[in-house]
């Protein structure tokens with residue numbers, strides 16, 4: 001309940017930054033983390049908000065010490081640091097990840113509202129993710145619309161492939177999960 005109130009307060013004060021009507025459901029969190037586990041190694045999350053996806057990532061078996069979060073909202077960062085002991089939380093934009101995280105990450109999980117962002121920022125955030133990802137690393141992103149967060153030209157320009165890996169009806173609103181890889 002306290003988390004929902006925190007989310008709603010931030011949604012009212014920073015609607016463009018939050019860009020969602022509710023935190024993700026546990027069903028979406030599970031779908032986002034479905035290919036993750038202790039074997040994934042280091043994992044980075046973009047835009048964790050109150051930490052719904054963070055919880056799913058940890059429940060999938062990723063060790064807290066192997067998880068790094070990038071969140072731009074200071075109130076969410078205070079909450080995340082108190083809630084998730086052992087997890088590294090940066091008060092910073094996702095696009096700065098290559099300056100703060102060594103290369104070789106196994107997965108980047110993103111709860112960012114990419115479709116509400118200008119095209120150039122969207123592309124630079126996904127490019128930043130692939131700068132830190134290992135050659136076989138994955139970028140997992142949900143959207144509320146039918147299409148992935150990047151269009152076909154951007155996916156091709158970045159040298160990526162994209163697959164829809166889940167449709168989650170039990171989320172407000174229903175969401176699709178896309179997994180991006182190199183090649």
Ligand SMILES: C[S@@+](CC[C@H](N)C(=O)[O-])C[C@H]1O[C@@H](n2cnc3c(N)ncnc32)[C@H](O)[C@@H]1O
Pocket residue numbers: 017018019020022023024046047048049050051052053070071072073076092093094095110111112113
């Ligand atoms: C739609 S909310 C998602 C929250 C959470 N991941 C969830 O699924 O419930 C988007 C979050 O991304 C954060 N955010 C927006 N732009 C960001 C950026 N460039 N870098 C990091 N976080 C950002 C917002 O502050 C907000 O917490």
